[in-house]
Amino acid sequence: MAYHSPVSTGLSGRCPKCGEGALFKGFLKFNENCESCGADFTMEDAGDGPAFFVMTIVMFVFIPIVIGFQFLTDAPGWLVFVIWGPILVLACVGLLRPFRGIMFNMQWVRNAQQVRAKDFKKPDFKKQNED
Numbered sequence: 001m002a003y004h005s006p007v008s009t010g011l012s013g014r015c016p017k018c019g020e021g022a023l024f025k026g027f028l029k030f031n032e033n034c035e036s037c038g039a040d041f042t043m044e045d046a047g048d049g050p051a052f053f054v055m056t057i058v059m060f061v062f063i064p065i066v067i068g069f070q071f072l073t074d075a076p077g078w079l080v081f082v083i084w085g086p087i088l089v090l091a092c093v094g095l096l097r098p099f100r101g102i103m104f105n106m107q108w109v110r111n112a113q114q115v116r117a118k119d120f121k122k123p124d125f126k127k128q129n130e131d
């Protein structure tokens with residue numbers, strides 16, 4: 001099977017396995033499986049990762065612009081909030097879907113899974129003490 005870049009398939013919202021089927025059912029909700037190849041997306045667990053990256057990127061890009069706008073125009077705080085608040089929210093919401101897609105597809109390609117308590121073996125302290 002051909003390799004599909006997790007970044008390109010994530011940006012386009014496509015299946016990480018076949019690169020064809022839709023990854024999303026709604027705006028941010030994932031499909032249960034790929035309609036093209038049947039890949040199972042139920043283990044999807046991007047968590048807060050995409051939101052963290054989106055907030056960080058938006059902050060680094062927009063906050064200097066907002067502060068520069070404030071200094072250049074000497075606009076009152078409420079006006080800065082009214083102008084830039086919706087822009088910041090739209091930037092975050094707009095970037096969230098592609099970042100969710102990229103993060104999930106990278107997890108898929110690397111076969112990354114959440115570590116669970118059942119995956120650990122109980123340490124055998126008796127045996128350690130005998131040595």
Ligand SMILES: [Zn+2]
Pocket residue numbers: 015016017018019020021034035036037038039
């Ligand atoms: Zn697929």
